[in-house]
Amino acid sequence: MFKLIHQDKNSRARLGKLNTAHGEIDTPCFMPVGTQGAVKTLSPAELEEAHTQVMLCNAYHLFLRPGIEVIRRSGGLHKFISWDKPILTDSGGYQIFSLALLRKVSDKGVEFQSHIDGMRHLLSPEDIIDMQSGLGSDIMMPLDECVHYPCSKDHARQAMERTVDWARRSKQSAEKKQLLFGIVQGSSYQDLRKECVEKITGIGFAGYAIGGVSVGEPKNLGNDIVSFTVGFLPHDKPRYVMGVGLPEDIVEAVDSGIDMFDCVVPTRYGRNGTAFTSEGKVVVRNSPYIQDSGPLDKHCQCYACKNFSRAYLRHLFNAEEMLGLRLVSLHNINFYLHLMHQIREAVKKDEFVSFKRDFLSSYLKN
Amino acid sequence: MFKLIHQDKNSRARLGKLNTAHGEIDTPCFMPVGTQGAVKTLSPAELEEAHTQVMLCNAYHLFLRPGIEVIRRSGGLHKFISWDKPILTDSGGYQIFSLALLRKVSDKGVEFQSHIDGMRHLLSPEDIIDMQSGLGSDIMMPLDECVHYPCSKDHARQAMERTVDWARRSKQSAEKKQLLFGIVQGSSYQDLRKECVEKITGIGFAGYAIGGVSVGEPKNLGNDIVSFTVGFLPHDKPRYVMGVGLPEDIVEAVDSGIDMFDCVVPTRYGRNGTAFTSEGKVVVRNSPYIQDSGPLDKHCQCYACKNFSRAYLRHLFNAEEMLGLRLVSLHNINFYLHLMHQIREAVKKDEFVSFKRDFLSSYLKN
Numbered sequence: 001m002f003k004l005i006h007q008d009k010n011s012r013a014r015l016g017k018l019n020t021a022h023g024e025i026d027t028p029c030f031m032p033v034g035t036q037g038a039v040k041t042l043s044p045a046e047l048e049e050a051h052t053q054v055m056l057c058n059a060y061h062l063f064l065r066p067g068i069e070v071i072r073r074s075g076g077l078h079k080f081i082s083w084d085k086p087i088l089t090d091s092g093g094y095q096i097f098s099l100a101l102l103r104k105v106s107d108k109g110v111e112f113q114s115h116i117d118g119m120r121h122l123l124s125p126e127d128i129i130d131m132q133s134g135l136g137s138d139i140m141m142p143l144d145e146c147v148h149y150p151c152s153k154d155h156a157r158q159a160m161e162r163t164v165d166w167a168r169r170s171k172q173s174a175e176k177k178q179l180l181f182g183i184v185q186g187s188s189y190q191d192l193r194k195e196c197v198e199k200i201t202g203i204g205f206a207g208y209a210i211g212g213v214s215v216g217e218p219k220n221l222g223n224d225i226v227s228f229t230v231g232f233l234p235h236d237k238p239r240y241v242m243g244v245g246l247p248e249d250i251v252e253a254v255d256s257g258i259d260m261f262d263c264v265v266p267t268r269y270g271r272n273g274t275a276f277t278s279e280g281k282v283v284v285r286n287s288p289y290i291q292d293s294g295p296l297d298k299h300c301q302c303y304a305c306k307n308f309s310r311a312y313l314r315h316l317f318n319a320e321e322m323l324g325l326r327l328v329s330l331h332n333i334n335f336y337l338h339l340m341h342q343i344r345e346a347v348k349k350d351e352f353v354s355f356k357r358d359f360l361s362s363y364l365k366n
Numbered sequence: 367m368f369k370l371i372h373q374d375k376n377s378r379a380r381l382g383k384l385n386t387a388h389g390e391i392d393t394p395c396f397m398p399v400g401t402q403g404a405v406k407t408l409s410p411a412e413l414e415e416a417h418t419q420v421m422l423c424n425a426y427h428l429f430l431r432p433g434i435e436v437i438r439r440s441g442g443l444h445k446f447i448s449w450d451k452p453i454l455t456d457s458g459g460y461q462i463f464s465l466a467l468l469r470k471v472s473d474k475g476v477e478f479q480s481h482i483d484g485m486r487h488l489l490s491p492e493d494i495i496d497m498q499s500g501l502g503s504d505i506m507m508p509l510d511e512c513v514h515y516p517c518s519k520d521h522a523r524q525a526m527e528r529t530v531d532w533a534r535r536s537k538q539s540a541e542k543k544q545l546l547f548g549i550v551q552g553s554s555y556q557d558l559r560k561e562c563v564e565k566i567t568g569i570g571f572a573g574y575a576i577g578g579v580s581v582g583e584p585k586n587l588g589n590d591i592v593s594f595t596v597g598f599l600p601h602d603k604p605r606y607v608m609g610v611g612l613p614e615d616i617v618e619a620v621d622s623g624i625d626m627f628d629c630v631v632p633t634r635y636g637r638n639g640t641a642f643t644s645e646g647k648v649v650v651r652n653s654p655y656i657q658d659s660g661p662l663d664k665h666c667q668c669y670a671c672k673n674f675s676r677a678y679l680r681h682l683f684n685a686e687e688m689l690g691l692r693l694v695s696l697h698n699i700n701f702y703l704h705l706m707h708q709i710r711e712a713v714k715k716d717e718f719v720s721f722k723r724d725f726l727s728s729y730l731k732n
Contacts, residue, residue: 036685066681082673293440307448311440315432319402
């Protein structure tokens with residue numbers, strides 16, 4: 001399923017290929033987030049033009065709305081959202097722990113009230129697998145217990161052990177045609193992370209995710225957790241750090257040996273009018289751009305950069321025109337995917353270290 | 367500039383071609399409305415794919431934000447918004463009368479406070495022409511005084527006479543490279559409309575618009591005003607009815623001999639989740655569509671109809687995903703432009719009367 005194509009000679013960065021039911025994914029890769037079955041403001045055609053290889057959707061959100069059965073009877077998630085490339089579905093464990101009301105966790109699963117209509121639900125790890133099986137995603141994530149930072153060691157251990165137990169039950173109930181990843185928890189405790197990796201790899205999954213990062217910890221600590229946890233993971237399986245991150249975090253994590261990323265940042269920042277460019281972030285509303293006839297990023301080939309000036313984009317945001325949100329989101333997704341392309345090219349040539357240095361020196365210069 | 371290509375044998379419907387600095391426009395035509403320099407939620411590329419021939423922008427809105435000077439120094443409106451086909455700019459007279467605060471009309475022009483920031487402005491007919499000259503639109507509209515319905519005959523006469531005076535001054539101050547249309551006012555009074563036509567055609571313009579329709583009058587009266595006013599207009603110039611309308615109103619007005627239309631309805635309804643289809647309006651949020659795997663309109667070839675089901679669009683609206691607003695707006699613009707194409711084809715073959723009957727019987731059947 002996963003082939004390690006090349007290991008960079010001067011870092012832990014690596015090049016791989018992950019095979020799924022809807023095609024191959026070149027890694028390191030970034031997965032645009034379409035929580036509710038749509039990457040916010042963008043069409044599938046635009047994602048494809050941006051060379052998106054795999055999209056992330058959220059099983060918890062789709063379970064609440066429109067309901068798994070609606071999607072299953074529509075011919076599955078790919079058909080429903082009109083996306084015929086790979087889809088990874090997150091279980092929504094993180095969302096249940098952060099959005100849902102009155103949640104109660106037990107070994108059985110998690111009981112909560114919907115953040116939309118207050119309806120009570122009890123979902124077991126098996127239910128979460130059933131849901132993703134109904135959706136027909138290519139890569140499934142098991143239910144895990146994600147803790148916030150800071151977290152006592154006792155609580156972190158308990159959540160880690162429950163995550164392992166749920167992972168075992170998830171694997172038992174999953175069918176073979178969809179890939180299932182295991183998730184490593186353990187908060188910021190190195191020994192818990194190590195123990196979790198041993199237990200999760202002992203069960204055996206198609207890939208391994210590092211969860212519980214970007215949950216409120218200081219940035220350096222997040223990078224450290226990723227770095228030391230990767231050290232425990234097997235080489236022959238894809239490694240996915242969930243919910244990361246900013247461009248600088250992605251470059252750092254690739255350096256540590258991570259293969260897969262997802263984050264809402266490119267579209268969320270896009271809707272707020274903040275563009276990622278090779279020379280750092282551009283806040284298009286800012287007054288220096290009022291008469292700026294240049295594109296968001298002169299090195300970018302996306303539709304927004306080839307057709308519109310910063311002055312026009314600034315006007316669209318000031319005039320509250322939705323087209324502005326679209327165009328900056330589109331640019332940001334293109335920027336992220338182009339960054340991943342550049343990373344893969346650099347790793348291929350054993351030039352990741354110099355690429356990282358050059359990229360960061362331009363990106364962080366302002 | 368305008369060539370009357372064909373006159374339908376069984377109605378007043380006609381086929382024409384209007385030449386502008388940015389290309390030809392086949393009439394009857396519909397102009398998508400990009401008030402602030404963007405057709406709400408849609409990109410210029412999408413408008414072009416929908417075969418949009420000419421876009422409408424609003425000089426008053428662009429004057430307030432981002433300012434005419436910003437656009438002029440960006441190389442003009444076409445370049446600023448990335449649209450190289452014809453643009454008609456409305457003066458914004460109607461918007462000043464409906465949106466602006468504390469307005470005071472005199473023969474000099476109109477004094478008002480911006481609806482955005484409360485700034486005081488005095489704009490003369492000459493200023494309005496200057497603005498459109500700075501924008502570089504292909505077709506300009508002069509400042510007119512638009513009255514609401516109902517309106518006393520004295521007030522209607524006064525506004526009509528001021529409109530004529532302003533039209534004369536507008537023509538004097540306009541340069542030749544942009545087309546300037548005249549606007550016919552006169553409320554619902556047939557004799558005032560007739561007198562206005564005589565005076566306005568006496569001045570002489572590249573085309574004639576019927577203003578003061580869709581201002582609160584009953585639907586039938588609006589159609590009647592259009593119908594009797596067209597009777598007074600010359601045959602060899604394009605006729606434009608401003609702000610009209612629903613598909614059935616457009617078909618009716620073409621039957622009366624109207625060549626050009628603009629209306630916010632396709633995008634405004636699109637953002638509310640109401641789609642225009644060959645079988646009538648579809649409100650995508652409605653529960654019958656929860657599991658409907660069919661497209662919005664099975665006869666439509668637009669991106670939304672070729673890729674997405676009513677069930678998915680319903681989900682997008684329920685989940686407040688902006689992509690839903692985009693897709694239904696896109697479909698509606700395609701529906702309107704396809705309707706105009708069908709109208710032109712029917713007129714060409716002297717079949718407009720049967721086309722109108724068939725279209726309305728399908729469109730209004732539910």
